[in-house]
Amino acid sequence: MEIAELGEFGLIRRLTEQIELKNPETKHGVGDDCAVLEFEAGRQVLVTTDLLLEGVHFDLQYMPLKHLGYKSAIANLSDIYAMNGRPRQMTVSLGLSKRFTVEDMEEFYAGLRLACEAHSCDIVGGDTSASMTGLTISITCIGDARPEDVVYRNGAKDTDLICVTGDLGAAYMGLQLLEREKSVYNQQLREAQQRGEKLDSLPPFQPDFSGREYLLERQLKPEARKDIIEALAKEGIRPTAMMDISDGLSSELHHICTQSHTGCRIYEERLPLDYQTAVLAEELNMNVTTCALNGGEDYELLFTVPLTEHDRIVTIPGIKVIGHITKPELGLQLVCRDGVEMELKAQGWKAI
């Protein structure tokens, strides 16, 4: 059977459904942002891991290695926050083909260290290896939390408010922008070659990104929402369900509703969008709502809180209520600006 038939989530389910958890300190295994271990009463250890492959997750033609190091760390740190935990330690494995130099890897590590320092996370180990192909990055992050603070995906209840931090779709629009300039550049190179010009005699390629800086930053230097976790703790608000938005809002809502056995209803007009995201979507003739729902790589937080928290949650800057949880038989609904209701489609990773 081809993997594409099952998709990413189907494959994971198939491979892990026969796994039994036997060790008493293993509190939660596959299926959330992190695994949860409790070696000690009163403190839980969170574990998350991410694999990043050149040509699939990043393109070094426009991704500087320092940013790549930073972003690789952020993707993992974000998963710890998504469980309402604190990042503590990280291991970093790298597969390197011969074209990478020592200086390249120092750049990568500089970005990695910057992110880890900002989030008080120690780099404690890893593995380096030769690679026949491109750059392979595998990071595992360990965090901790008090057991009563850990938030899973499965705790959303009917009538809970659905909240999203920051804005959505900008990282995806940043990627579109970079991909567009990359094809312009590659086209110029091809034309110069056809004219028989030497490539190093070409003027440097300097695309004009002015007015688009925010989109590039969201793609090249995303942040993990430590500030939100701290603000929620300060207010004494514990979300009923939470995860980070890495695959896109629509896909993440499916995870929360499936695991919580609920439906949901979100409002198109309430989706948080940056002005630049809307402008570029218009320019590229893309539907900005689709970008916000399915864009991915935002590393914002999606969480639910009881309806009774409404007045407190709306006072926290950077959080927007986009809808509410419903009974499961109502399904996952998007209420469009014109009042029409549409079913939210899930999207996951597809086999290449």
Added chain:
Amino acid sequence: MEIAELGEFGLIRRLTEQIELKNPETKHGVGDDCAVLEFEAGRQVLVTTDLLLEGVHFDLQYMPLKHLGYKSAIANLSDIYAMNGRPRQMTVSLGLSKRFTVEDMEEFYAGLRLACEAHSCDIVGGDTSASMTGLTISITCIGDARPEDVVYRNGAKDTDLICVTGDLGAAYMGLQLLEREKSVYNQQLREAQQRGEKLDSLPPFQPDFSGREYLLERQLKPEARKDIIEALAKEGIRPTAMMDISDGLSSELHHICTQSHTGCRIYEERLPLDYQTAVLAEELNMNVTTCALNGGEDYELLFTVPLTEHDRIVTIPGIKVIGHITKPELGLQLVCRDGVEMELKAQGWKAI
């Protein structure tokens, strides 16, 4: 600077020398088989990670996926034992190109689960991703131990006995055997193609491995030495330094002596060799001592114990004393069968 100039260990040193450990529970970072964390007084958490890349670490032309799953787990479990710990949890990340089917991945997971069940280790999470190239495997294993039981690489003392479990070089000879048969097979294919024959009309390729089963098993289905860790605990013997032999005895002795600030003296005649290893080395015109010293992938344990433990250590089956620790100024010496002394050379991973 090319990575080859620094080599694997030089690169790791360069990238990690600026890392400061700040979190109080981080007891030990980069530089041993595992990182050591202490979230709770009286119990330490061990973390190790390994990256395995197709074409570098394994060849699917002769490595069945079930064996690959088993071996990938063993490589990580072995690192936990090398710290004198117990494996507890594992995360598994896979990068998959399109040629892999769901059934392939079920085979891989069957092997993985078999190893984890034998070593009481829970599979708690991971990541799956598309890959543009071959199969990428990244595993992180978590273990635990009482703080007083954890054994580092840096505790060897002058006059300590150097011990090795099992036998050495057989996994490497198994690899030679498989590589030899692979080239015979590929040669037959090429010749058939030149004769214009259809490839599926060829008789099945069935190399005769009889009498070599042990070498194949060591390469395709290695074991992690849980039994030795249990035997040492039962005898109440705590090694002063320990690591597992994955890169080869010579390289591992360099790690222990460098970190412990000692020299060592081992005896060629005491190196544990299996009969099949010696026979195939002879047949392939290779020096069997070189294979034992530099072969790699044995996943045996190398450890040191105080001289006073001599009479107890020699009673444990599967452990052999191969020499002793010396003062650092004496260097790392191999005493050959003819009495001549040679310096032990380190070998690490090289850039491809």
